[in-house]
Amino acid sequence: MKLTRRNTIKLLGAGLGSALVGAHWPGLAQGTLAFPEPKLLPLRRLESGLVEASLAARESNLSIGGKPVTLLTYGGMPGPTLRLREGETVRLQFTNHLTQVTNLHLHGLHVSPEVDDPLAQIQPGQSRMYEFTVPKGSAGTYWYHPHIHGRVAEQLYAGLLGLIVVEGPVDAIPELREAEEHVLVLKDFAFSGSRIAPFTPMDWMNGKEGDLLTVNAVIRPTLRAQRGTLRLRILNASNARYYRLALENHPLYLIATDGGFVEKPVELRELLLAPGERAEVLIRLTQAGSFRLQALPYDRGAMMMHGGGMGMMNHQGMGGMSHGGEQSTLAMQGMMMGMGPSRLETLLTIVAPPNPKPLPLPTSLATVERLDLTKVAATRRFELGERMMQAEFFINGRMFDPGRVDVRARRGTLEVWELINKTDMDHPFHLHTYPFQVLSINGRPQPYRAWKDTVNLKKNDVVRIAIPFRDFIGTTVYHCHIVEHEDRGMMGVLQVEAE
Ligand SMILES: [Cu+2]
Numbered sequence: 001m002k003l004t005r006r007n008t009i010k011l012l013g014a015g016l017g018s019a020l021v022g023a024h025w026p027g028l029a030q031g032t033l034a035f036p037e038p039k040l041l042p043l044r045r046l047e048s049g050l051v052e053a054s055l056a057a058r059e060s061n062l063s064i065g066g067k068p069v070t071l072l073t074y075g076g077m078p079g080p081t082l083r084l085r086e087g088e089t090v091r092l093q094f095t096n097h098l099t100q101v102t103n104l105h106l107h108g109l110h111v112s113p114e115v116d117d118p119l120a121q122i123q124p125g126q127s128r129m130y131e132f133t134v135p136k137g138s139a140g141t142y143w144y145h146p147h148i149h150g151r152v153a154e155q156l157y158a159g160l161l162g163l164i165v166v167e168g169p170v171d172a173i174p175e176l177r178e179a180e181e182h183v184l185v186l187k188d189f190a191f192s193g194s195r196i197a198p199f200t201p202m203d204w205m206n207g208k209e210g211d212l213l214t215v216n217a218v219i220r221p222t223l224r225a226q227r228g229t230l231r232l233r234i235l236n237a238s239n240a241r242y243y244r245l246a247l248e249n250h251p252l253y254l255i256a257t258d259g260g261f262v263e264k265p266v267e268l269r270e271l272l273l274a275p276g277e278r279a280e281v282l283i284r285l286t287q288a289g290s291f292r293l294q295a296l297p298y299d300r301g302a303m304m305m306h307g308g309g310m311g312m313m314n315h316q317g318m319g320g321m322s323h324g325g326e327q328s329t330l331a332m333q334g335m336m337m338g339m340g341p342s343r344l345e346t347l348l349t350i351v352a353p354p355n356p357k358p359l360p361l362p363t364s365l366a367t368v369e370r371l372d373l374t375k376v377a378a379t380r381r382f383e384l385g386e387r388m389m390q391a392e393f394f395i396n397g398r399m400f401d402p403g404r405v406d407v408r409a410r411r412g413t414l415e416v417w418e419l420i421n422k423t424d425m426d427h428p429f430h431l432h433t434y435p436f437q438v439l440s441i442n443g444r445p446q447p448y449r450a451w452k453d454t455v456n457l458k459k460n461d462v463v464r465i466a467i468p469f470r471d472f473i474g475t476t477v478y479h480c481h482i483v484e485h486e487d488r489g490m491m492g493v494l495q496v497e498a499e
Pocket of ligand 1: 426427428480481482485486490
């Protein structure tokens with residue numbers, strides 16, 4: 001059964017309000033909390049040029065919004081920032097101190113799928129060594145999080161995430177070097193007491209959001225700038241929330257996307273970050289005062305239900321429901337319709353210094369390769385589909401099967417993938433290991449060239465991307481980065497074979 005927003009369809013009855021609106025956290029005065037910088041992961045830089053570090057996942061007791069909460073983290077929320085340099089070889093020892101299986105994904109880094117293996121399973125008490133070289137030219141902002149199929153949504157939502165910063169020669173450009181740099185990890189939460197609120201059936205359809213919006217785990221912090229130019233590295237680490245970012249009275253100057261630098265700053269009035277996406281922006285503070293970084297309303301096509309009770313559903317979502325027959329007939333009591341746009345939210349307040357003197361904008365940043373589209377080895381089509389009622393999600397009509405190879409590509413070739421969103425919801429499409437360039441969205445070419453690993457598809461969008469399969473062979477995945485959709489099937493297996 002397909003649900004569209006126009007054809008509101010009778011569904012399971014639901015007193016959905018309570019499931020969609022999390023607990024209220026009163027008494028939080030706006031702008032009273034200082035902006036915290038995530039701590040750095042300690043590194044051992046050996047004379048050989050090798051960098052050693054260790055990271056562990058564990059249950060953590062922290063405070064968010066002044067309340068004690070129990071999360072799963074890599075040692076802090078967000079996890080410690082892994083700050084590396086281009087060309088370094090890294091030996092990262094990861095240990096699972098959770099009571100459940102997990103693994104670690106180096107999201108966006110061009111690293112062999114044998115190292116960054118999305119199908120790896122690391123049992124409780126076990127460790128795994130991640131040894132990789134940080135590619136030249138990859139200066140930018142990446143992140144790490146679990147990728148254990150079926151559990152990504154719950155593990156990420158619970159706090160297992162951290163930023164990876166790669167420094168390179170481009171950072172020495174004076175207009176960047178002298179900017180004041182900060183990391184912004186955007187993440188929402190819903191708690192039930194001191195624990196993460198249980199996933200509801202609607203969470204498995206829409207992706208789980210929460211009413212508590214945090215920047216580096218603090219609600220509406222205040223950043224007191226010392227300099228006139230800020231460089232913000234922004235990560236959307238939320239499971240499903242989109243951030244349509246705008247800063248009062250100031251444009252954002254985009255300098256880097258998921259895959260590193262663009263060629264020159266791009267002036268933006270607003271910047272949409274889908275789950276999994278990153279961006280780096282410069283902000284030029286030209287006047288004293290306080291300015292709010294806001295998330296403007298955005299409609300991602302999420303659904304809600306109206307009417308009766310939720311009798312049929314359970315905390316495992318609706319995946320266990322039969323696809324037809326009596327159960328579903330009984331379930332058809334209620335209405336489903338679009339939730340509409342999100343509310344305008346203040347994420348952060350930036351206080352400019354008195355008489356700020358911003359730096360000029362850099363005139364050129366990096367060269368972004370122009371791919372030779374006369375040499376395309378294959379053009380493929382990927383249709384995103386859904387069966388909302390069952391919270392089942394598809395690519396080309398099939399749910400994820402780790403035992404099935406969906407795409408075989410050859411190393412050293414360039415492919416064009418046409419991504420088509422046939423659902424009523426936005427889906428951010430993410431490819432591991434191999435960065436791509438967006439060629440067009442609905443036939444319109446992109447205004448600037450950039451490397452990406454995640455690209456958003458609105459309802460009915462047709463997005464063409466070009467992927468050079470370079471350096472590595474192996475088996476990896478592509479999937480929706482609303483991680484509930486990934487857990488519920490919207491993922492495929494890519495195998496890159498030797499030339
Ligand atoms: Cu999705």
